[in-house]
Amino acid sequence: MKAENYMNLEFLSKSSNESFARVAVAGFAAQLDPTLDEIGDIKTAVSEAVTNAIVHAYPDRLGKISIKTKIYEGKVLEIVVRDWGRGIENIEQARQPLFTTGGEERSGMGFTIMESFMDKLTVRSTPERGTTVTMRKKISVRLSDRL
């Protein structure tokens, strides 16, 4: 499938970049004319994936995070968040609601939220090599698209 448009970002795993990352992706997605609700879903899902990379992938150092965003025919938005950090040993377990290795400061709901706010979530990971989270969402077709 050929992308109609794309936008790539790369930044350091500092928590001060969380806000910027989700706003940038939402800004790119704006050309699909999403509803306010859909913009909220996109921002939230990006925030979860980026926070995981900051908190879990690089627990005691700063590292590289990349976001690749594509638009496919039919108003389909794809967001790929990648890190080169610690990786996930058991992906199935990590995706369970409430599972966390993050202690008191985390609730273990990140993947569950990404899953419920996006249409599709794929997680690939290799311990000590890094993690790639791919999310897709079809933005609703609205009357204004027909004009």
Add this chain to the structure above:
Amino acid sequence: MEVLTKSSDRNLTIRLEGELDHHGAKKSMRELERAVESALPLSATLDFSGVTFMDSSGIAVVLRVLRRMRELGGTLKLTKVPPQAKKVFDAAGISQMLTIE
């Protein structure tokens, strides 16, 4: 993220302002805990009207306050929760554990 507190008669109201993500939570968690410990409230209210964004980091913050309030034998209520934050609470299934207005 700003934390504004007001208390009287062991009623504590905390107004949160800004983005309650990991970055914001890191900054505000200690202030929130300090507010609860100094008021030792029987009823606490988290006013969400100024929260412009929230992710799972906010859930951990709310659960932490909820746990402490239960230890104190008090109650916790969330008010004026904007739709985006409400959706996160719902997806995490914690809307049933709390009073959300």
